[in-house]
Amino acid sequence: MLRAVFISLSESRSLRAAAEKTWIGQRLSRRFVAGTTIEDALTATKAMNQLRLSVSVDNLGENVANADEARHSAQLYHQLLDQMQAQSLNANVSLKLTHMGLDVDESMAYEIASGVVQQPLPKLEIFSQSPPVPV
DSSP states (O other): OHHHHHHHHHTOHHHHHHHHHSHHHHHHHTTTOOOSSHHHHHHHHHHHHHTTOOEEEEOOOOOOSSHHHHHHHHHHHHHHHHHHHHTTOSEEEEOOTTTTTTTTOHHHHHHHHHHHHTSOOSOOEEOOSSSOEEO
């Protein structure tokens, strides 16, 4: 029941707008959210890399409502990965299958997600309890 409440809140456009555009929303989320654009994410990634920290970039949100939104979400991931590779950033992305349209059409989501994961990545690491192991 509580999960359903949080999912409903996460899908609220008015709450998202308040979090992104109001002073209090920005102040509360600043520690966890680098920004709302690819450039914001890249700038924050560069800053963390300068501190010798690796970064995991997460496109916030959950579900998409149709195929066009799923393709748009995949395009954002492609752009982000292109820039991460071009700038040799020490980072990865968190890919959500619901962003790729899993709740709309499973076969479409598989096709879109396959295209994203086939894109060359700057570095792949396997994380465990011990230090990262480059692959």
